[in-house]
Amino acid sequence: MNSTTSKSAKTFVRLTKNQRIQHVILFVSTGLLILTGFMLKGERWVIESFGGAGDTIFWWRGIIHRAAAVAVIAVCFYHMIYIVVTKEGRSWIKDMMFRWKDAVDLFQNLAYMTGFRKERPKMDRFTYMEKVEYFSIWFGMFIVITTGLMMWTEYLWPKFYLDISEALHLGEATLAALAIIVGHIFTVHYNPHVYPMNKAFIDGKISESLMKEEHALWYEREIAKQKEQASHQQNDEESQDEQPR
Ligand code: HEM
Numbered sequence: 502m503n504s505t506t507s508k509s510a511k512t513f514v515r516l517t518k519n520q521r522i523q524h525v526i527l528f529v530s531t532g533l534l535i536l537t538g539f540m541l542k543g544e545r546w547v548i549e550s551f552g553g554a555g556d557t558i559f560w561w562r563g564i565i566h567r568a569a570a571v572a573v574i575a576v577c578f579y580h581m582i583y584i585v586v587t588k589e590g591r592s593w594i595k596d597m598m599f600r601w602k603d604a605v606d607l608f609q610n611l612a613y614m615t616g617f618r619k620e621r622p623k624m625d626r627f628t629y630m631e632k633v634e635y636f637s638i639w640f641g642m643f644i645v646i647t648t649g650l651m652m653w654t655e656y657l658w659p660k661f662y663l664d665i666s667e668a669l670h671l672g673e674a675t676l677a678a679l680a681i682i683v684g685h686i687f688t689v690h691y692n693p694h695v696y697p698m699n700k701a702f703i704d705g706k707i708s709e710s711l712m713k714e715e716h717a718l719w720y721e722r723e724i725a726k727q728k729e730q731a732s733h734q735q736n737d738e739e740s741q742d743e744q745p746r
Contacts, residue, residue, distance in 0.1 A: 514707075519589065526575075529569075531677070535677070623717035623721070624717060625716060628715065644670070644673040649670060
């Protein structure tokens with residue numbers, strides 16, 4: 502990612518506008534899918550307490566679940582194309598790939614958290630936890646989309662396959678909801694380094710202090726890149742001054 506610093510605020514680019522739009526579509530549609538999906542698991546008396554409106558609410562529930570599913574499928578497809586055809590996307594997926602260093606970071610971080618190591622390991626653009634989270638979304642989406650599409654087109658499938666897809670859909674939906682509520686909410690909200698909220702998903706920026714704390718290796722690389730650019734710029738200016746007029 503082309504990280505740039507703004508001299509006054511000392512921030513770096515964490516998420517570009519394109520990435521923020523993908524993220525907002527993903528989280529709004531996933532939120533709606535969780536809400537409208539788990540409504541089916543509610544107690545019967547809750548639905549009955551709405552009287553006649555219960556049927557209308559549940560009719561809309563089905564429509565919203567399907568509309569949000571279409572949005573989530575679209576953004577997943579877009580993301581697949583994005584990581585292949587755009588320079589920004591290729592850099593994203595390259596930096597997201599697991600490396601041996603992630604295993605080292607994990608052990609060093611555990612050692613740090615348990616008091617066996619004085620310093621946190623210097624982590625790169627994406628920490629091992631962020632990579633796990635990212636690829637779990639790939640896995641989870643693959644499961645809910647294939648099983649969801651099967652349930653949507655239930656007339657095409659034998660009951661045996663439909664029973665399996667329903668079980669997988671519910672299982673993965675529960676896992677995804679828990680992962681988002683427990684994992685993601687902790688990392689972007691309750692993590693003491695960012696509390697009350699990591700605003701990168703809104704403004705795309707990461708502060709210099711957070712860069713140093715959580716992505717020290719990436720920070721050092723970005724600073725070295727900026728110094729190199731500055732020295733190239735200076736050399737260009739000097740050679741222009743030396744030209745005979
Ligand atoms: C994070 C994503 C999703 C979550 C959390 C979720 C959640 C749920 C839940 C909890 C159920 C009830 C299952 C049961 O009664 O056993 C359900 C049903 C269903 N889901 Fe999803 N779902 C998601 C994505 C999708 C997608 C992508 C599709 C379509 C491609 C889809 C289509 C369906 C269908 C057709 C049903 C059957 C009930 C109905 O007619 O609405 N879901 N979903």
